[in-house]
Amino acid sequence: MATQSPSRRQAAAKRAAATRKRNTAKRSATTTKSSARRTRTSASQASRDARRTTKQATRTAGRNLDAASTRFGAFGRQAQRALLIQVGAAATFSDKLRETARTYSKLSRFVRELDRFERRGLRAVNRGQRSVARQRREFEHDVRGAQRSVEQRASGLRSDARDAAQQVKQLV
Numbered sequence: 001m002a003t004q005s006p007s008r009r010q011a012a013a014k015r016a017a018a019t020r021k022r023n024t025a026k027r028s029a030t031t032t033k034s035s036a037r038r039t040r041t042s043a044s045q046a047s048r049d050a051r052r053t054t055k056q057a058t059r060t061a062g063r064n065l066d067a068a069s070t071r072f073g074a075f076g077r078q079a080q081r082a083l084l085i086q087v088g089a090a091a092t093f094s095d096k097l098r099e100t101a102r103t104y105s106k107l108s109r110f111v112r113e114l115d116r117f118e119r120r121g122l123r124a125v126n127r128g129q130r131s132v133a134r135q136r137r138e139f140e141h142d143v144r145g146a147q148r149s150v151e152q153r154a155s156g157l158r159s160d161a162r163d164a165a166q167q168v169k170q171l172v
Contacts, residue, residue: 004012103109 103113
């Protein structure tokens, strides 16, 4: 191998160093570009995720507000119902008291009311009597049926006993 002069060796070394630097710069540029691409993609993904999260949070807050207003409305309706029940009961009591006072304040109305009570009592007593009579008829019907059944069995037993007595007589 031929010996190189120092200036040639230096020039070759500088070329090699320049090539290494160029290759390192290319690798660094490629890495930087891909890193920038990943960062850009990640940033846009993060931005989309942030928009989606914001939209979901807005929807959730709206639903929570709607649920709270529904609960508040239900509480208001319950309170209103409790008040209206008391007012209605008082009004009904007042009407009944007024009607009772009007009914028993005149003799003719009082007599008419007593007649109405009498008719209603008579209807209740008659209904009870009819019910008792119906139950009595059903009971008598059941007793007659049981009596017929017992008589038929007894008759059958008598005839069986007669037949057995006849057979005994014939054997003796």
